[in-house]
Amino acid sequence: MxxxxxxxxxxxxxxxxxxxxxxxxxxxxxxxxxxxxxxxxxxxKDKNELILELRKNVLAHVAAFILEDHQLGTLEQRFKRIWLKMHSFGKQRTPTNLSYEQYAHLPEINNEEIRNIEITLFAPLKQLFDEGKAAGIMQPLHPRALYALSMEPAMAIARTTRRGQIQYEPHEIELACDLCWKTILIPIKPTH
Amino acid sequence: MxxxxxxxxxxxxxxxxxxxxxxxxxxxxxxxxxxxxxxxxxxxKDKNELILELRKNVLAHVAAFILEDHQLGTLEQRFKRIWLKMHSFGKQRTPTNLSYEQYAHLPEINNEEIRNIEITLFAPLKQLFDEGKAAGIMQPLHPRALYALSMEPAMAIARTTRRGQIQYEPHEIELACDLCWKTILIPIKPTH
Amino acid sequence: MxxxxxxxxxxxxxxxxxxxxxxxxxxxxxxxxxxxxxxxxxxxKDKNELILELRKNVLAHVAAFILEDHQLGTLEQRFKRIWLKMHSFGKQRTPTNLSYEQYAHLPEINNEEIRNIEITLFAPLKQLFDEGKAAGIMQPLHPRALYALSMEPAMAIARTTRRGQIQYEPHEIELACDLCWKTILIPIKPTH
Amino acid sequence: MxxxxxxxxxxxxxxxxxxxxxxxxxxxxxxxxxxxxxxxxxxxKDKNELILELRKNVLAHVAAFILEDHQLGTLEQRFKRIWLKMHSFGKQRTPTNLSYEQYAHLPEINNEEIRNIEITLFAPLKQLFDEGKAAGIMQPLHPRALYALSMEPAMAIARTTRRGQIQYEPHEIELACDLCWKTILIPIKPTH
DNA sequence: AATGAATGAGGATTCATTCAT
DNA sequence: GATGAATGAATCCTCATTCAT
Structure with a gap:
């Protein structure tokens, strides 16, 4: 039981x-x-606590799903694995995802406790960007900005699919993922 | 009065x-x-209608702000004007923006009427992407995907600023904007 | 106008x-x-007065309809004319009748003013019974009792018809009317 | 409790x-x-249901009171017992009776469910009239008409008493009851 | 006289929370 | 620990009435 x-x-x-x-x-x-x-x-304790606890709980589930095996492979492999997991998670019509979306953009009542949990859970993502910057291959922007540039599109694209607005072909998703990866890279000057 | x-x-x-x-x-x-x-x-009529009418009203205000002068200049100028307006709108702690964010990601109850209004209001954006694709300079993806790849980050970055998490330097915003623009472009093969 | x-x-x-x-x-x-x-x-003055005034007004209309020509003919003719008018009035689905029925059996708030109006308007009915008693042909009961015995059935029968429950043949109505008339008469002892 | x-x-x-x-x-x-x-x-469930349920409940109480012992004795005894019970019930200023009167003549919204309950509860009365007709001693009219002719007066007379308009002597009530009984009987032709 | 927008008290209903069992 | 009946404050909404125009 x-x-x-x-x-x-x-x-x-x-x-x-x-x-x-x-x-x-x-x-x-x-x-x-x-x-x-x-x-x-x-x-x-009360309804508020129930909602708050669920929010934490859902956040942990989301992070666990998205960051599974996050440490394996090259930077690019790690990035793309996470991006694709985000996208495939975001497409689902599961209670977890649907309720996550409710929370994600709620009011400013962006509870500090929640924010700290977010930071902790998504630390590996931050580290990915920090590593990229340290290696000199990623744009010199705050990790959150790099996240916004390269990861938010994964969720946004997934959302349109989940809402039944657009069905993408696998190659389109791969293209989008690749574009996101390239977006935050410092382009290599073509050598003569 | x-x-x-x-x-x-x-x-x-x-x-x-x-x-x-x-x-x-x-x-x-x-x-x-x-x-x-x-x-x-x-x-x-009742609370629901009040909320719905506000939603329409806010949407119209947002669109008016973001799409102001949208037709002037080159594709790139048009794109960046919109991107920057989105970003500067998203940073604001105005009632309009704060309530807009509440609506934007609400439940699946994405009322059809609202969706149609969204489509109408943001038609100029769609056209921008269609023009870019027709000109052969933008990636062969659905306009919504291009939007997700290049515009969502503007809002996402603005959100972190609005929430007081990060203050970006102007040159960082310009960089982000430029990266977004380049993301959806088909890269030009370097000529020898 | x-x-x-x-x-x-x-x-x-x-x-x-x-x-x-x-x-x-x-x-x-x-x-x-x-x-x-x-x-x-x-x-x-207010809603109450509107309702009260309508009640008086309706009462007057009802009385006028029912007591039309009430003074013509023999006692029996007078009685039966009134009975049949009551019955035919009661069958109607007119606003006047339908609202009258609402009032007639309302709460005990049987406003004294209304009661006096009732008494005045239906005085001719009372007189009919008083004449009958004076002539020694009607039962020695209060006029209201005679009314209850002989006139209420007219309304009650009409009500079932109005509500679509039963359609009576003309001869049945005549029989009922005649029975009501006989009910309140003192039966004549058969002579040898 | x-x-x-x-x-x-x-x-x-x-x-x-x-x-x-x-x-x-x-x-x-x-x-x-x-x-x-x-x-x-x-x-x-709501106010409507409360009112409806009360209506049923009251109806059942009224029927139980009026039809107590209804099956004992001759037709005449049965008729008069019911008549007198109706009269004595109708005289009362009890909540049950007062609210019953409110319902009895309400709007046309004579709810079908209620009507069926009425039919069931008052079936014994209908049977009384049917028996009378079968025995050839009652007028050849619909039971509802016989009811209207002979029972409505019981309530009507009681109402005037309840409203404090008239106090009848017991012998007057007996007379009225007897007249009602005779009203619906087929008169016996006097033999020579 | 007539209008009808505005008022705000009052009523039906919901729902988080408690507590006796 | 678990229950679910009971509570009553809070909420949406209606509608008689007023009053500036």
Whole structure:
């Protein structure tokens, strides 16, 4: 029998994915999780904490998925592996992804605790960019800027697919990925 | 005396900007707008319509700002003007921008009406990419993909600044903008 | 051009007939009557007075219809004329009748003013029974009791027809009317 | 401890009896019943359902009272027992009766469900008339017409008493009851 | 006299949270 | 630990009424 706290988190995630954060009632969570309403309060102080805990939890899952095997191979291989994982994660209509998107751009209530977790979880990404810069092959920009330039497109492209707007061919995705990689590289002056 | 409908929209925008869509009560809107609660219902059928109308309204403002003078100059000038406007818009902590961000990534409830408005308003952007492809200088990808590759970073970078995480130097922004432009171009083979 | 006060009364009647007294809003009345909401208040102090005035007005109309020509003919002819008029009035799906039925059995808030009006308007009916008793042909009961015994069935039968439950043949109505008449008569002892 | 659902129904009945259906607020019901406003919604979906359920409930109570022992004795005894019970029920100023009267003649919204319940509950009355007709002693009219002719007066007379208009002597009620019984009988031709 | 925009109190309903069992 | 009935504050919305024009 699965951990009850987790049961509740998954139920919450599912509801947020389908009805949005606004459409989240504790009773619904209880029903979906198959526990009594009061039980939720044994695991989470209140609704806010439930949402916050889910947010952390989801963030950890996302990071785990995206950064799997992140340390293997050359810089380019590492970058592209992450980019493609981001893209394939972003395409999914899973509760995890759908609820993640809800959170990602929420209000400015960008809770500091959450921000720290983000920083910790995505440290490998930062390191990738730092290594690239140290090696002199990446543009001299803040890692976050390099992230924005090269990784945000992965999510953005995935979003259009997830929303059913556009279906890309595999070669298009590869092209996009490659363009993103080249974007942040310092171009090699052609030698004569 | 200012238009009352607009007064209500601006009040709504302000509240959404500061407390998020969830933290929006009709009473708050009424107070902020300086009207009676019932008055809102003379201009908007219900809360949903108020939010929807604001969404349209904000979208139009954003588009107007970003696409100002969009048709002047070369492709590159046009692209960079839009990119920089996007970036400078995205940096702002104005109610318009803050509430826009709330909407932009909301749930899948990406209302069809809204989507059509988006398409109409951002048609000039699409045209820019179509022209670039027709001229054979841009990568053979869907305009939305080109948008994702080259424009999303403008917003993403602006977001980190707006959230107080990083302050970029002007030359960094120019670099980022230039990299975005080059990203979607077909590189010219160096001639000997 | 019709009297505006009356316009409002007719509109009110119509709405009550179709949606019941509960479903009566001043705005609706204004729309139906083709006047502004504020105008109603030039003719009626408030909603209560509007309803009360309509009640009186409807009562007068009902009485006028039912008691038309009430004084012509023998007692029996007079009785049966009234009975049949009641029945034919009660069958109608007119706003007047439908709103009358709403009022007739309302709460105990059987306003004294209304009661006096009822008494005045239906005085001819009372007189009919008083004459019958004076002539020694009607049962020695209070006129109201005689009314209840002989006239209520006219309305009750009409109601079932109006509600579409039963369609009676003309001869059945005549029989019912005749039975009602005989009910309140003192039976004549058969002579040898 | 009394059933809470019933507590709420009785409170509703009481308020309707004194202030009419229009004067029914959920808060009032809650206060009168001694529960929180939200509690009502555990037992009834919304105000409409509360009213509908009360209507059914009251109808059942009325039928139970009126039809008690309805099957004992001769046709005449059965008829008169019911008539007198109707009359004595109708005289009462109990919440049950007062709210019943509110419902009985309400709008045309004579809900089908309610109508079916009425039919079921008052089946014994219909049977009484059918038996009378089968025995050849009652007028050849639809049972509903026989009901209208002979039973409506019981309620109508009771109403005047309840409203404090007239106090009848017991012998008057007996007379009225007897007249109602005779009304629907086929008179026996006097033999020579 | 007439209008109809504005008001704001009041009502139905929801829902996070508590607590007796 | 778990339950779920009960709570009541908070919210959306309606609508009688007013009043400046």
């Amino acid at each position: 699965p951990n009850k706290r987790d049961l509740i988190l998954r139920a919450t995630e599912k509801i947020i994915a389908s009805s949005g954060i606004q459409g989240l009632s504790m009773q619904q969570v209880a029903n979906e999780a198959g526990v009594a309403a009061g039980t939720i309060y044994r695991y989470f | 200012p238009n009352k409908r607009d007064l209500i929209l601006r009040a709504t925008e302000k509240i959404i900007a500061s407390s998020g869509i969830q933290g929006l009560s009709m009473q708050q809107v009424a107070n902020e707008a300086g009207v009676a609660a019932g008055t809102i219902y003379r201009y908007f | 019709p009297n505006k006060r009356d316009l409002i009364l007719r509109a009110t009647e119509k709405i009550i007939a179709s949606s019941g007294i509960q479903g009566l809003s001043m705005q609706q009345v204004a729309n139906e009557a083709g006047v502004a909401a504020g105008t109603i208040y030039r003719y009626f | 009394p059933n809470k659902r019933d507590l709420i129904l009785r409170a509703t009945e009481k308020i309707i009896a004194s202030s009419g259906i229009q004067g029914l607020s959920m808060q009032q019901v809650a206060n009168e019943a001694g529960v929180a406003a939200g509690t009502i919604y555990r037992y009834f």
